[in-house]
């Protein structure tokens with residue numbers, strides 16, 4: 001059964017959602033599923049923008065055929081080669097063999113590497129570069145190169161007729177689409193923003209500089225609709241979401257707030273982390289978030305670090321090193337180039353505590369991050385004699401968000 005939606009004049013949503021996949025990229029848990037968006041413009045010429053993951057290919061091909069309504073496909077525009085969007089390219093070319101691929105030069109070797117059997121079609125591709133215009137009849141498409149957002153070949157396509165920006169993975173989010181395909185039809189801030197931030201931080205987060213470059217280009221376009229490759233389509237309140245992207249891509253916190261991230265085997269570090277959160281609340285800090293890194297997925301902890309301004313890390317020493325979930329988080333924060341945060345530390349170690357030193361070294365590798373001098377060292381449980389130490393840490397942490 002086809003499931004298509006008109007998103008602008010002559011422009012159909014033909015994508016599909018997967019609610020069975022446990023982990024996106026076999027890494028990131030997606031309990032709310034994910035959508036693979038693709039769009040078809042039906043004009044004098046027809047143009048399909050990107051394809052879909054193989055998991056939804058049956059639905060996707062049915063949607064595309066329905067929206068074509070017996071017409072042939074003239075162009076297959078490839079904005080992004082990542083297989084969650086490109087996997088169905090070979091099948092599309094088999095079904096609509098007259099379709100000409102439209103892509104930029106960087107896409108060609110990738111296409112040949114993924115689809116060697118389609119070499120002839122790939123050699124016949126229409127190569128586009130920044131600012132080129134492709135006329136479909138009444139729709140005029142132009143192309144905006146977006147290298148490393150988050151692959152080298154990424155480009156965006158802008159329909160100058162409808163002012164729709166087909167934004168590739170930019171402005172995407174985890175989460176299946178549940179009938180409502182527009183962001184203004186759902187409570188995005190309540191139900192989607194956390195996943196949008198998690199998607200951005202983990203998938204695109206490393207490439208903030210490149211995202212900033214694209215945002216500057218986008219500012220010159222009269223965009224009315226943003227149609228990403230994952231998640232809801234934006235046709236209202238675009239500035240609000242662009243503002244989030246601006247903050248995230250400059251690694252600036254969204255909230256002046258505290259997130260406490262702890263690792264703990266036997267509960268002692270956890271107890272100190274909880275006690276600290278309570279002391280922060282006593283000092284008037286609001287919306288404190290506390291996560292056990294053995295329970296909260298690293299991707300969620302990363303997203304929390306992209307959200308909050310002050311991050312408290314609490315972890316035991318483990319075989320002379322750092323407790324593994326904390327180690328994984330700090331690896332990721334460095335890989336994603338997190339910047340502009342304040343950190344505070346609680347360490348634990350029964351005989352030779354090292355985790356504080358190790359966490360401090362890792363924080364020191366992050367650009368423009370401040371590490372508070374006040375640190376609490378546990379040798380097991382938090383003792384009554386250390387109440388004053390924890391209170392001093394709470395004072396210092398609270399001051400970072402209370403100005």
Ligand SMILES: Cc1cc2nc3c(=O)[nH]c(=O)nc-3n(C[C@H](O)[C@H](O)[C@H](O)COP(=O)(O)O)c2cc1C
Nearest residue numbers: 264265266268269316318319320349350351352353
């Ligand atoms: C497998 C293992 C390795 C440990 N390695 C060290 C170590 O190298 N140095 C140290 O001082 N403590 C070490 N500890 C002790 C823990 O840091 C200590 O038990 C701490 O209280 C654990 O925090 P938790 O109670 O929050 O789980 C180790 C504990 C375990 C279970």
